[in-house]
Amino acid sequence: LRQHGDGLHPSDMLLEGLQAAPKRAMMRAFNERYIGMLVPSLLTPSILLYDVADGGLHVGRLLLPVNSSVSAFCVGGGHVYLLSTGTAKRGPEVWRFPLPSGLHTDDA
Numbered sequence: 001l002r003q004h005g006d007g008l009h010p011s012d013m014l015l016e017g018l019q020a021a022p023k024r025a026m027m028r029a030f031n032e033r034y035i036g037m038l039v040p041s042l043l044t045p046s047i048l049l050y051d052v053a054d055g056g057l058h059v060g061r062l063l064l065p066v067n068s069s070v071s072a073f074c075v076g077g078g079h080v081y082l083l084s085t086g087t088a089k090r091g092p093e094v095w096r097f098p099l100p101s102g103l104h105t106d107d108a
Helices: none
Strands: 002-004 008-010 027-029 033-038 046-051 057-063 070-077 077-086 094-098
Touching: 027 070, 033 057, 033 070
Parallel strands: none
Antiparallel strands: 002 008, 027 033, 033 046, 046 057, 070 077, 077 094
């Protein structure tokens, strides 16, 4: 847990039911209510969404509009920014797409 303002917020999560050893997950806040956890799969990279106001309940999945593995993300200015892992032929790339409605700061 990390302290932010007057409360504590999760800094890492472990997923249940994983076949392999658990890895640390990248998490970021979308707003005061929702946090996202990066799932950097090469086939379907996505961000799992959790409702902090409802005890961290899983509320959805944001499919990422990229065709490469994503290693990091951040949220700001009404957009989601992604950093791709890159390959030997192509270096890392930065992607940007609009934040879906309901995840803006004033939507919390």
